[in-house]
Amino acid sequence: MNEFKENLTKKLKENRKNLSDNSIKTYISSLMSINKKLDGDKTIDWYDKNAKSIIKYIETGNSKTSKTILSAIFVLTGNKDS
Numbered sequence: 001m002n003e004f005k006e007n008l009t010k011k012l013k014e015n016r017k018n019l020s021d022n023s024i025k026t027y028i029s030s031l032m033s034i035n036k037k038l039d040g041d042k043t044i045d046w047y048d049k050n051a052k053s054i055i056k057y058i059e060t061g062n063s064k065t066s067k068t069i070l071s072a073i074f075v076l077t078g079n080k081d082s
Contacts, residue, residue, distance in 0.1 A: 004042040005032065008076065011044055016075045027072035034058070034069055048077040 008028050012019060019027075031047070034054060040046045047054065054073065058066040073079070 007044060008032070012072075012075055015078065019075065026068060027075065030065070030069045030072045031076065044076060047073050048079050051077075051079060 005028060008031055009024060012024055012027055034040070034057070035042060035046065038050065038053060038057060040050070051073065054069070058069050061069075
């Protein structure tokens with residue numbers, strides 16, 4: 001597992017202790033995908049700093065994927081404006 005993925009996993013587990021392993025895997029997949037598609041800098045802060053750009057991007061996707069990405073960002077950052 002690369003360092004970025006490990007950091008995401010650790011932060012998700014810290015922020016939501018009762019999150020299932022499957023949810024963590026889904027969130028990690030969504031978070032890494034959006035980071036790659038938007039040329040993110042592979043830091044957790046990137047998600048908080050770029051919330052508006054992320055929201056704008058996912059508005060074009062399907063609603064199920066959008067909801068998962070927004071949930072993952074909320075759990076990761078605690079930012080309810082995401």
